Every structure is written in structure tokens, then in C-alpha cells.
Amino acid sequence: MTYLYYPGCSLRSTGRAYEESLLTVFRALEIPLKELDDWNCCGATSYVSIDETDAFALAARNLALAEAQSSDGSVQLIAPCSACYLVLSKTERYLEDYPDVNAKINAALDRAGLRYHGKVDVRHPLDVLVNDFGLEKIAKRIKHPLTGLEVACYYGCQTVRPFATYDHPQYPETMDKIVKVLGAEPIDWPLKTRCCGGSLTGTIQEAGLRLNRALLKEAKGRDADLVATCCPLCQHNLECYQPRINRMYDEDIDIPVAYFTQLMGIALGCDERELGMHRLMKKPSLKHIMHPKGASANAW
Amino acid sequence: MPGKQTNGEIRIGFYVCHCGHNIGQTVDVKAVAAYAEKLPHVVVAREYKYMCSDPGQELIGEDVRASKLNRIIVASCSPLLHEHTFRTAVEKAGLNPFFFQMVNIRENVSWVHTDTAAATQKANDLVRAAVHRVAHHVPLEKKHVAIDPAVLVVGGGIAGIHAALTLANAGKKVTLVEREATIGGHMAKFDKTFPTLDCAACILTPKMSQVKNHPNITLWTYSEVASVEGFVGNYTVRVRRKPRYINEELCVGCMECIEKCVYKEGKTSDEFNVGLSKRKPVYIPFPQATPQVVLIDPEVCIEFKSGKCKKTCVEACDRDAIDFKQKETVEEIRVGTIILATGFKTFDARRVPVYGYGKYPNVYTSLEVERLVNASGPTGGELILRDGRRPKTVGIIHCVGSRDKNTNRWCSRTCCMYSLKLAHLLKEHTDAEVYNFYIDIRAAGKTYEEFYDKLLEENIHFIRGRVAEVTDWAVRPSEEGRLVIRAEDTMIGIVRRVPVDMVVLAVGMEPQTDAGDVRRLFNISCSTEGFFLERHPKLAPVDTFTDGIFIAGACQGPKDIPDSVAQAGAAAAQALALIDRGEIELEPNTAYVEAELCSGCKTCLGLCPYHAITRNEELKKAEINEALCKGCGTCVAGCPSGAIHQHLFEDDMIFSELSGLLEPQPADCC
Numbered sequence: 014m015t016y017l018y019y020p021g022c023s024l025r026s027t028g029r030a031y032e033e034s035l036l037t038v039f040r041a042l043e044i045p046l047k048e049l050d051d052w053n054c055c056g057a058t059s060y061v062s063i064d065e066t067d068a069f070a071l072a073a074r075n076l077a078l079a080e081a082q083s084s085d086g087s088v089q090l091i092a093p094c095s096a097c098y099l100v101l102s103k104t105e106r107y108l109e110d111y112p113d114v115n116a117k118i119n120a121a122l123d124r125a126g127l128r129y130h131g132k133v134d135v136r137h138p139l140d141v142l143v144n145d146f147g148l149e150k151i152a153k154r155i156k157h158p159l160t161g162l163e164v165a166c167y168y169g170c171q172t173v174r175p176f177a178t179y180d181h182p183q184y185p186e187t188m189d190k191i192v193k194v195l196g197a198e199p200i201d202w203p204l205k206t207r208c209c210g211g212s213l214t215g216t217i218q219e220a221g222l223r224l225n226r227a228l229l230k231e232a233k234g235r236d237a238d239l240v241a242t243c244c245p246l247c248q249h250n251l252e253c254y255q256p257r258i259n260r261m262y263d264e265d266i267d268i269p270v271a272y273f274t275q276l277m278g279i280a281l282g283c284d285e286r287e288l289g290m291h292r293l294m295k296k297p298s299l300k301h302i303m304h305p306k307g308a309s310a311n312a313w
Numbered sequence: 314m315p316g317k318q319t320n321g322e323i324r325i326g327f328y329v330c331h332c333g334h335n336i337g338q339t340v341d342v343k344a345v346a347a348y349a350e351k352l353p354h355v356v357v358a359r360e361y362k363y364m365c366s367d368p369g370q371e372l373i374g375e376d377v378r379a380s381k382l383n384r385i386i387v388a389s390c391s392p393l394l395h396e397h398t399f400r401t402a403v404e405k406a407g408l409n410p411f412f413f414q415m416v417n418i419r420e421n422v423s424w425v426h427t428d429t430a431a432a433t434q435k436a437n438d439l440v441r442a443a444v445h446r447v448a449h450h451v452p453l454e455k456k457h458v459a460i461d462p463a464v465l466v467v468g469g470g471i472a473g474i475h476a477a478l479t480l481a482n483a484g485k486k487v488t489l490v491e492r493e494a495t496i497g498g499h500m501a502k503f504d505k506t507f508p509t510l511d512c513a514a515c516i517l518t519p520k521m522s523q524v525k526n527h528p529n530i531t532l533w534t535y536s537e538v539a540s541v542e543g544f545v546g547n548y549t550v551r552v553r554r555k556p557r558y559i560n561e562e563l564c565v566g567c568m569e570c571i572e573k574c575v576y577k578e579g580k581t582s583d584e585f586n587v588g589l590s591k592r593k594p595v596y597i598p599f600p601q602a603t604p605q606v607v608l609i610d611p612e613v614c615i616e617f618k619s620g621k622c623k624k625t626c627v628e629a630c631d632r633d634a635i636d637f638k639q640k641e642t643v644e645e646i647r648v649g650t651i652i653l654a655t656g657f658k659t660f661d662a663r664r665v666p667v668y669g670y671g672k673y674p675n676v677y678t679s680l681e682v683e684r685l686v687n688a689s690g691p692t693g694g695e696l697i698l699r700d701g702r703r704p705k706t707v708g709i710i711h712c713v714g715s716r717d718k719n720t721n722r723w724c725s726r727t728c729c730m731y732s733l734k735l736a737h738l739l740k741e742h743t744d745a746e747v748y749n750f751y752i753d754i755r756a757a758g759k760t761y762e763e764f765y766d767k768l769l770e771e772n773i774h775f776i777r778g779r780v781a782e783v784t785d786w787a788v789r790p791s792e793e794g795r796l797v798i799r800a801e802d803t804m805i806g807i808v809r810r811v812p813v814d815m816v817v818l819a820v821g822m823e824p825q826t827d828a829g830d831v832r833r834l835f836n837i838s839c840s841t842e843g844f845f846l847e848r849h850p851k852l853a854p855v856d857t858f859t860d861g862i863f864i865a866g867a868c869q870g871p872k873d874i875p876d877s878v879a880q881a882g883a884a885a886a887q888a889l890a891l892i893d894r895g896e897i898e899l900e901p902n903t904a905y906v907e908a909e910l911c912s913g914c915k916t917c918l919g920l921c922p923y924h925a926i927t928r929n930e931e932l933k934k935a936e937i938n939e940a941l942c943k944g945c946g947t948c949v950a951g952c953p954s955g956a957i958h959q960h961l962f963e964d965d966m967i968f969s970e971l972s973g974l975l976e977p978q979p980a981d982c983c
Contacts, residue, residue, distance in 0.1 A: 183782070184666035201672065203784035231786055 015045040016141065017079050017090045021055050021097040028094065028245025030289030034274035035093055035138060037287045041278070042154065044146060046091070049079055056104070057096035058212060069114065070121045072104035076135075077127040088133045091141060095171035095244035101135040102176050137172050138274070139187040139243055140179035148194045156282035158196025164276070165202045165237035166192055167228070169209055169247040182206075188243060188273050195280040200235050204228050209247040214254060225250050226258045229266045239297055241273040248272060252294050269297040320412075323354040323448050326373065326382040327440070330364035330389035332419055339423035341433040345388065348437045352444045356380050365395050370402040377406040384447045388416035388440055409452035411901070411961065414443045438974055445973025449966045453901040458940050460546035461649035462892045465490065467538055467831075470498020471874055472866025472881040473654035474520050479885035481529035485892060488646055489524060490552055491534045493584075495602035496521055498656055502585065502680065504687040506874060507734040508764035514601060514689075521603040534604060539643060541835055542924070544941050545861030546649045546897050556639040557608035563634035566605030570595050573629035575622060581613050583691070586684045590691035595626050600689060609635070650861045650888040653845060654881060655831055657867035660714025660721065660820040667782040668713065668818055673796055674699035676783060676816040679731060686738045696742045704745050704814035708798045709736055710780045711751040715821035723842060725821035725871040729755045732819045733765060736773045739817075748774045748811055750800050758875070776811070778803045783816050822871040835862055844870045855884040860897070863887050902961040903942040904949055906935050910956035917948040917957060 024032035039046045054060075056071035079090045092098040108115045109131055122128055142151065166188040173185045180187045183206065189199035207228060210221030229251060232240050242248045252270040259266055271293060278288040290296060327349040331337035342360045350358035357376045361369050364387055376382055385408070387399050392415045400410035418436045426432040462485055466477045469491030477489045489496070500506075501521075503513035524530055539553040571593055579591035585598040594614035597607045615622035616637055627635050662670035662678050670676045675698050677685070688694040696703060709732050715725040729751065736747045754775070756765045769775070778801040787793045792812040802809045824843035825831070832839050837857040838846040845864045848856035855863045865884040866877040891897070913933035917926050925941035926948060928934070935957070937948075949957045958964070 181666065203782065203786050227788065 014085060014089065015047050015083075016136070017083060017088060018046045018048045019052055019055070019075060019079070019090055019092045019097060019101070020048065021052075021057075021092065021094045023094045023096070023245035027249050028272075030292040031093060031245050031248070031272045031274065033287060033289035033292075034272050034278050034283075037283045038274045038277045038281060041281045041283055042142075042146060042151070044141070047082075049075065049090070050082055051078060055092070055094075055097040055100050057094075057100045061100055061103075066114075066117065068100060069104045069107060069118050072100050073108065073118045073122060073129050074125065074127060075101065076105060076108075076133045077122050077129040079133050080130060081127070086132070089136055089141075090133050091136050091138055093138050093243070094246075095169055096246065098135060098137050099171040099176075101133075102178075105131075105133060105135055106176070137179065137243070139172070139191070142277075143187045143190060144179055148190055151191065151277070152194045155195060155280050157280055159192075159276060159280050160196045162197040162276075163200050163236055163238045164192045164197050165232040165235065165240045166199050166205055166273070167202075167209075167232075167240050167242045167247060167251070168206050169242070169244045170206060170211075172243060173206065188241060191273060191277065192241060195276055197276065200232075200237050202232060202235055202237070204231050209244075209250045211246060211250075214250050221250065222254055222258050222261060225254055226262055226264065226266075229255065229258065229268060230264060233266055233268055237268065239276075240268060240270045241276055242270060243273055255295075267295070269293065269295040271297060320383045320452075323384055324356045324380065324382050325352075325354045325384040325386060325444060325447060326376045326380065327352075327355050327358040327386045327444070328364055328369075328372065328388070329358075329360045329418070329436075329440075330369070330387065331360065331362045332389060332423075333363070336389070336419050336423045339426060339429060339432045340418055340436045341429055344433050345418075345436050345440060349386075349388075349440050349444070352441060354384070354448060355444060356382060364389050365398055370398070370405075373399070373402045374406040377403075377408060383408060383412060384450065385413045386416060386440070386443045386447055387413075388418045388436065388443070390419040391417050411453040412447070412450050414447040414450070416440055416443045441976065442970045442974035445976075446966050446970035449963065449969055450961075451963075453960055455901055456899040456939055457896045458546055458899060459896050460892055460894065461548075461647055462486065463488070463646070463648040464888055464892070465538075465548070465550055465646065465648040465651045466654060467651065468498070468654035468656055468866070468868070469493070469496030469524075469532075469534065470654060470656045470866060470877075471500045471517065471520075472656070472868075472877040473498070473652070474517075474524055475878045475881035476652045476654060476865055476885045476888075477530055478520065478523055478527065479882055480888060481527045483885075483889055484529065485889070486529050486531075488531045488533065488552075488648065490536050490538055491532075492537050493598070494535045494557065494606075494608050495598045495604070496524060496532070496534060497599075497601075497603065499680075500874060501599065501601075502587070502687075503683050504690075504738060505734060507730045508758070508760050510734070510737070518601045518603075521601070525603050532604065533644075535608065538834060541651070544923075545859075545891070547940070548648050548651060548861065550646050550648060550651070552644050552646065554642045554644060556641050557606065558611065558614075558635065558637055558639050559607055559609065560634045560636050560639075561604065561606050563632045564606045565632065566597065566602075566607065568597060568607060569629040569631075570607060570626035570635065571597065573625045575615065575625050581610065586691045587678070587681050589681055589684055609637075650863065650891055651835065652863045652865055652881075652884045652888060653831070653835060653837075653857075653868055654864070654866045654884075655825055655828070655868040657822045657871065658825050660725075660823050662713055662818045662820055664720055665713060665818075668710065668780070668816070669783045669785075669796070670818055673783065673785060673816070675702075675704075675796060675814060676818065678818050678820050679728070679735060680820070682735055682739070682817050686735070686742055694742070696739065698815055702814060704739075704743055706746045706748070706795075706811075706813040707736075707739050707743070707815045707817060708748045708750060708780075708783075708796075708811055708813040709739075709817045709819060710783075710798070711749065711819045712779065713818040713820050714823070716752060721821055721823065721842065723821075723871065724755065726755070727871060727873045728819040728821060729753075730758070730761055730764070730873065732817075733768050733773075735817060735819075737768060737771065740771060740773060745814075746774065748776055748798070748813065750776050750778060750780045750798065752777070752779055758873070776800060776802050776804075776809065778809075781808075787812075822867055825868070828868070835859065837862055837864070840870075844868065855880055855887055861891060899940055900944065902944040902959065903939045904937050904944065904946065904957050904959045905939075906937055907956045907958060908932070908934050910954050911935050911952075912954050912956070914953065917952055920947045920951045922947065 056068035060068035168185045192199045210224040214221030275288045329345045346358045346360040403413045404410040466489045477487045536554045539551045542549045574593045576593045579593045582588045583590045583592040611617040684690040714720045756762045780800040795812040798811045840846045847854045863884040865881040911934045925938045
């Protein structure tokens with residue numbers, strides 16, 4: 014089965030490292046991935062907040078394209094960014110559950126010569142890796158186990174809520190399971206689905222920083238070597254604002270924030286550059302990841 | 314109309330019922346009566362407001378006498394409701410009760426249609442079918458079978474104990490089978506009981522010893538029902554008696570063997586204290602266990618594992634009661650009725666991971682707290698937490714695994730009250746601040762609301778809102794090293810963080826893990842959530858759909874002690890009613906074999922869901938046990954030789970009913 018891949022805007026901008034590591038890991042695991050041709054904006058955050066119908070129309074165009082570009086009966090569309098994942102899933106559900114929404118959206122699609130028949134399954138990479146590919150198969154391909162690395166697995170809000178299709182909505186564990194298979198130790202961290210502030214860091218920054226501070230402080234307090242994320246916005250928020258948080262709250266937070274796919278890539282023996290490690294602001298060196306307690310904090 | 318005219322010329326009396334507005338509103342009842350009057354053999358056709366009323370029934374008798382009727386048809390409600398009523402009326406009128414046919418024009422017509430013309434037409438069609446059918450009816454005799462007065466009670470919790478004692482006191486022989494090594498069930502683990510705060514053991518243990526000493530009760534603990542065969546009044550039950558490796562007749566419960574066991578300290582999780590303490594390989598569940606007999610756990614006993622134990626227990630026992638070679642035995646008993654009181658299990662709190670049970674040591678389930686505050690519990694009744702501290706603040710979270718569509722939708726009914734009770738006991742033991750986080754307080758029982766009032770005066774805190782999470786995430790210095798409960802306080806519309814030292818999860822009640830197996834064993838039904846299903850939710854709460862099998866206590870649904878005891882008494886009364894009748898009447902609509910046609914192929918044996926068919930090896934013919942046959946008709950349809958027939962469902966009856974139904978014009982028929 015070939016998965017269709019929907020990158021979305023983030024994975025081509027702030028989240029390039031996510032795309033690079035994701036594609037590299039899927040290649041290493043030999044999971045075929047084909048980028049959706051002619052994709053457009055997913056319709057997330059700003060659209061959804063202002064006009065839901067417009068957002069549905071944008072998302073539905075991607076769904077209709079996916080359907081047209083797949084030869085399989087059920088179309089598996091991977092959306093790695095949490096915001097894309099949520100809005101595509103939501104559109105998919107609404108078109109199925111509400112005939113009036115469906116009629117309106119399909120009328121709009123019709124003007125572009127498209128139609129959506131409801132065959133797309135929107136999937137998150139965590140779901141595909143754990144439930145389709147399987148942890149055991151990942152384990153067999155590990156070349157450099159991340160022994161001793163303590164990881165705070167951070168899921169954010171959108172991948173398991175409100176549509177908890179593949180994991181527990183309040184206490185997800187798929188990333189923890191992957192991290193464990195990599196040889197690292199997921200720490201007990203009750204904040205794994207708490208808000209990262211989303212776009213508040215750009216609008217009401219004080220509120221955004223307060224939320225990020227809580228996450229980072231607690232990760233640090235629980236001796237995490239690294240925070241692993243599955244969302245480009247979460248990664249951005251948690252990583253970029255550490256100096257500002259330190260200034261504002263008199264903290265001393267200095268912790269790398271990487272995509273879970275980057276950790277996977279390293280454990281699978283992929284090239285560091287192909288995983289986009291150089292794009293991280295706080296670069297956990299390969300040596301650090303593999304020997305976490307040995308390196309000093311300043312070495313990054 | 315060709316018919317076996319077993320009692321002369323066929324003369325049919327037809328009655329159609331208005332059932333108030335239930336039928337009359339949708340079906341033109343007068344038109345149905347007028348239509349029936351024109352059908353062949355119909356001598357009398359009447360409509361009446363309520364046919365099931367006494368005057369309605371008397372109508373039948375008067376007409377039978379005046380018009381020499383010999384077949385009766387009533388078009389009214391479902392046969393499930395009133396077939397028996399009308400058959401009795403027919404019998405009273407001097408006819409065989411099976412010269413009767415009922416037409417359901419309520420559930421099958423008036424309640425499911427809105428168009429009067431079409432509904433009336435459908436009623437007419439069904440009446441015509443019945444007229445064709447009833448002509449072929451023949452007289453049948455009801456069979457009677459004696460009832461064995463012995464009773465089996467399964468489950469030795471408070472419900473089983475109460476049912477067994479009630480029956481035994483009425484002079485009936487009872488066998489009480491309990492899976493655990495002692496009777497007492499959950500109630501034996503409780504500290505005090507709401508709302509009176511009397512100690513559970515004080516009111517339970519006298520009843521336990523009454524069971525043990527009652528001349529009419531045979532108590533088999535550490536035993537399970539292996540198979541059930543037979544039918545109401547005549548069940549054969551096989552009971553598997555697990556080896557205790559102790560001779561139950563010889564052991565006096567002195568517990569010297571436990572004292573002298575080579576294990577100086579217990580190393581195995583103690584089931585009775587729900588894992589809060591350790592026991593030795595040779596143990597007794599709790600001091601007042603009934604029977605007062607120890608047992609050996611072969612999983613951990615050195616003698617069983619290596620055969621190289623010094624066996625100090627054997628030396629210590631001056632009655633030679635220890636027997637390492639004891640084997641499981643299977644005993645067979647015969648009983649007439651069975652009461653199932655197999656109880657419940659508590660919800661596994663790990664299924665709500667955000668409450669941290671199993672992760673944070675100071676998160677407890679309510680059942681654990683019952684043991685913790687109990688004087689004979691693991692800490693002697695002193696409230697010492699797993700980390701050795703004494704709590705200064707306690708949070709009780711209600712509805713864990715109840716009223717939640719992610720886990721169980723139902724209300725477990727007991728948790729509000731036991732949470733109030735535990736709040737009182739925790740306050741009494743520790744003088745801690747106690748917070749209850751609740752959705753609604755359901756204190757619907759005699760003097761329950763008053764108990765709630767009393768708690769409010771005791772300065773117990775109540776926060777209305779479902780708890781979001783329990784974490785060790787401290788954001789304030791006062792939260793350091795403690796558990797933080799986050800919940801919405803819906804009374805004042807804010808989110809609260811309450812730091813506590815101890816969290817109590819008020820876990821809900823669920824069906825036993827193996828309720829499905831037990832259900833199949835006794836051939837009864839379960840409701841969707843898995844509790845045993847009663848025959849009627851209001852009017853037959855302890856009966857099941859299998860005659861002679863009754864249910865009591867929490868196996869039927871969440872229940873507190875008073876309700877369990879009430880239901881156990883009701884189940885015992887129902888069993889007694891059956892026993893004291895002495896015999897049961899069997900419906901004659903059973904299948905029978907026409908021996909000349911039977912080729913002895915055994916096809917029917919596997920088809921019968923009730924194991925009612927055997928093959929007579931001498932005659933090489935199938936034989937049907939009428940007492941076991943439920944008249945489902947499977948064998949009748951399945952017999953390749955057409956050798957099996959069924960009373961009341963003979964071919965000529967069914968075919969004439971069909972031809973009557975399909976016949977287009979009443980004038981043409983027959």
C-alpha cells in the first residue's frame with residue numbers, strides 16, 4: 014500500500030526538519046510515500062476560526078485530489094502537521110455526518126471539476142508507524158539504540174483531540190512506545206497534551222510564554238534530556254522562546270526540542286543532515302543523543 | 314375447509330378487543346367483527362372493550378353454552394400477555410384450552426400502523442388465517458413434572474448467604490457453592506456500612522456462621538459449578554471442588570501451620586486485603602473466614618515447587634490435616650431450582666490513566682481504603698499511606714468508571730454513599746481535610762439523605778465537577794511533593810487545583826469478568842453491559858428467561874447491601890413458590906417423533922439447542938424428552954424424513970393458516 018503524503022505549509026517552512034526526517038525515516042523503513050500532487054492550504058487555524066465553510070472547502074479540495082490520485086479502495090492520506098491533521102480529519106467527518114455541509118462543499122468542488130466521495134482516511138504518522146507498520150518491525154531495524162536518553166514526549170492538543178482515533182485522548186502513548194523501542198526512556202510527564210500556546214506566542218505573547226514555560230520547566234525538573242514533538246508549531250514554540258522565557262521568569266531552561274522522527278532517524282542510522290538536525294536551534298549532537306549524561310549542556 | 318373434526322361440526326366463536334383506544338383507535342373493530350361473522354364456521358362474532366376483563370372472559374363462556382361453540386378466536390394483544398388468560402377462559406367454558414387461537418392485532422397491527430383502512434384490512438387477513446387454522450386444532454393435555462425441593466445457591470456473598478438461609482429456614486435443603494476459600498464476598502472486606510455506620514463484620518459474620526452450622530445447608534467453598542443439565546425442577550449440577558491441600562473435616566482452624574511455615578514473612582500478595590499486605594503459602598483469608606479452614610497455595614509453596622520443603626507445617630498440625638496429595642474432585646448434585654448470586658467486580662482504575670492509579674503510590678481505590686481503615690486490615694486500622702506518611706488532606710473522586718461513556722455509562726449506585734461513608738471514616742481516623750469531587754450526590758435511600766446532611770455538618774468539602782486529572786505536577790510551593798487534583802468547580806465556574814496527600818478513587822461496579830461464561834453455563838441472558846438479565850425489569854426482577862433459575866444481588870446490576878438482601882429474599886421466595894407447588898405444568902407444544910418414519914440418522918440430535926433429543930440405541934430411533942423440549946421447531950424443520958412433528962404446529966395447521974392468509978377473497982375460502 015502506498016501512502017499519500019500531505020506536507021502542508023509548515024513542513025515547507027518552519028518545520029522543514031520534520032519533513033526531511035519524516036521522509037528519511039519512511040525511506041529507511043521502506044514505507045512507500047507519494048506526495049499529493051497540486052495540494053493547497055489545509056484551511057487550518059485562521060480559516061477555521063473565521064469561516065468554517067471556507068476551511069472545509071479548502072480541506073475538501075485536498076481530500077478530493079487524494080481520492081483522484083489513489084488507485085486503492087481506501088485512500089490513506091498522511092498529514093504530519095497537527096493542524097493539518099485536525100482540519101482534514103474534521104472536514105472528512107463533517108462531510109460524512111452532515112449532508113447539507115456535504116452538498117455545499119461538493120457544489121464548490123464541482124466548479125473546480127472535483128468531487129469528494131468520502132473514501133479518504135486521514136492518518137497521523139504516529140498512527141501509521143505504530144498501528145500499520147508496527148513497533149516490532151521498527152525494533153528490528155534499530156542500529157544505534159538511544160540508551161539512557163530521557164525523553165519528554167509531547168503530543169500537544171490536536172492529534173488526539175477531539176478525534177481520538179488511534180490513541181487515548183487524555184493520555185496518549187504512541188510516541189512513548191516508539192521512543193521506548195528506540196532504546197530511550199520516555200519520562201513520566203503529565204503535561205504531554207497540555208497547550209503549547211499555539212499562535213498565542215505571536216499574538217498575546219505573555220500568555221503563550223507562560224504556557225511554554227510550564228511545559229519546559231516541568232520537563233527540565235523531571236530530568237528530560239530532550240523534548241520530542243510531532244507538530245511543527247509545538248516544536249517552534251518550545252524551542253524558540255526559551256531565551257525569552259528565561260529572561261521573563263528568571264529561569265534557566267536550555268533543552269533541545271526535536272521531532273520524534275529525528276530521534277527515529279538517528280536510531281535507524283540515517284544521515285544527520287538528511288534528518289534536518291542542522292536546522293534545530295539547539296542542536297543535540299549525535300554524541301549527546303547517544304550518550305546523554307556524558308556531554309555538557311554548553312556543548313550544543 | 315378440511316379439518317379433523319375431533320368434536321363434531323366446527324363452530325367458531327370470534328371476539329375482537331378494542332383494548333381501550335390501543336386497538337380501537339387504529340383498527341375499525343366493528344368492521345373486523347362484521348367481516349369475521351361472514352367467514353366459514355364462524356357462529357358468533359363480537360367486539361368488546363376489554364376482552365381480558367372478567368365480563369369479557371365470561372362472554373366466551375356464555376356463548377360456548379348458548380351457541381355450542383367448540384373453537385374460540387380472540388383478536389387482541391400479544392399471546393405473551395393474555396394467551397394464558399383466554400386459554401383458561403376456554404377451559405372454564407368446558408372446552409379443551411387448545412381449541413383456541415389468538416390473533417395479535419395490537420403489537421402487530423394497531424401499534425405499528427397509522428392508516429385505519431389498511432390496518433383494518435391487515436387485521437381481517439390475520440383473522441381469516443386464524444379461522445382457517447383453528448379448525449385443525451386438536452385437544453392436547455398438559456404434562457406435569459415433579460419438582461426436586463433441593464436448591465443450589467451460587468455465590469456466597471451477602472445475597473447468596475441471605476438466600477441460602479431463607480430457604481434453609483423454610484426447611485429446604487440448600488447447597489451453597491462459593492468460588493473463594495471463604496464466604497462473605499465483598500461485604501466481608503468492608504469496614505463500616507452506610508448510613509448507620511455499623512461494622513460490616515459484626516452484622517455479617519453471625520450470618521456466615523449460621524450458614525456453616527445450618528443442618529439444611531451444605532457449604533462448598535473453593536468450588537465452582539462445572540456443568541448444569543436438565544430443566545426446571547430437575548437440574549443435575551456438577552461442582553468442581555478445588556483442592557485446598559487441607560482435609561476440611563480435620564482442620565479446626567488453629568492456624569499453627571501458618572505460624573510454623575518455613576516462610577517467616579508472607580511474600581504473596583494478600584487477596585483479601587486487595588494486595589495491601591502479604592500472606593504465606595499456607596493461609597486463611599481472614600480471621601473470621603468461614604469455614605475456619607486454612608489452605609495452601611501450590612503456586613508459591615516450596616513443597617509443590619521443589620518437593621524439598623522441611624514441611625514444618627505438617628509437624629505443627631497435630632490433627633494430620635495437611636494433605637499435599639489432595640486432588641480436585643467433582644461432585645454431582647440434583648436440585649430443582651438455582652439462585653445465582655455471583656456478585657460483581659470493581660472497576661479497574663488503571664483504565665482511567667489520568668487519575669494515576671498504579672503510577673502514584675498514594676492513589677487508592679475505595680476497596681483498598683475499606684481495608685486500610687479496618688481494624689483487622691493491613692495496618693490495623695491506622696491510616697498509613699504507601700509512602701509511610703499520614704494524610705493531612707484527602708481527595709475522593711466520585712464516578713470513576715461510572716457515568717462515563719469512555720468507560721461505563723451506568724451509575725454504580727453505591728459509590729456516592731460509600732464515598733460519604735469513607736469521607737466520614739477518613740476524617741475520624743486522621744482529622745484530615747476531606748474533599749469530595751462529585752457529579753451529583755445520589756443519596757436515594759432510606760435515611761441516606763440525612764447521612765449526607767450529617768457529613769455536610771462534619772466539615773467535609775464538596776466540589777461539584779468531574780476531575781480532569783491527578784498529577785504530581787507542582788506549580789506552587791504548597792503543591793511540592795503532593796498530588797494535585799485538577800477539577801472544574803461547576804458551582805462557581807472556575808478550575809481548581811487541590812493539592813492532597815491521598816487520592817481515593819470511588820470505583821464503580823462491573824459484571825464479573827467471567828459473567829459471560831456463567832451466563833452460558835446456566836443458559837440465561839445478559840443485558841448489554843454484561844449484568845444478568847431479569848425476566849422483566851419491573852415485574853419479574855429476580856426471574857430469568859430460564860425457568861427455575863433466579864438471580865439476586867449485584868450480578869443483576871449495581872446494588873447496595875439492603876437492596877441485595879431484599880432481592881435475595883425475593884429470589885428465595887420465588888424458588889419456594891415453585892417448590893411448594895410440588896410440580897410444574899409443561900406446555901404441550903413440544904415436538905414428537907413418528908417412530909415409523911424415523912431412520913435414526915441423528916440429524917436432529919445436533920440441532921436441538923436444549924439437548925432434548927436422544928437416540929434409543931435399541932430401537933435406533935430418536936426420542937424427545939418432553940420436559941426439555943421448548944417447542945422451537947428446529948428439529949421438525951431439520952428432519953430429512955419428515956418424522957418429527959410438533960403439537961400445535963402440525964403441518965395442516967400451518968398450511969391452512971398460510972392459505973387462509975393468502976386467500977384473496979373471503980367469499981371464496983374453503
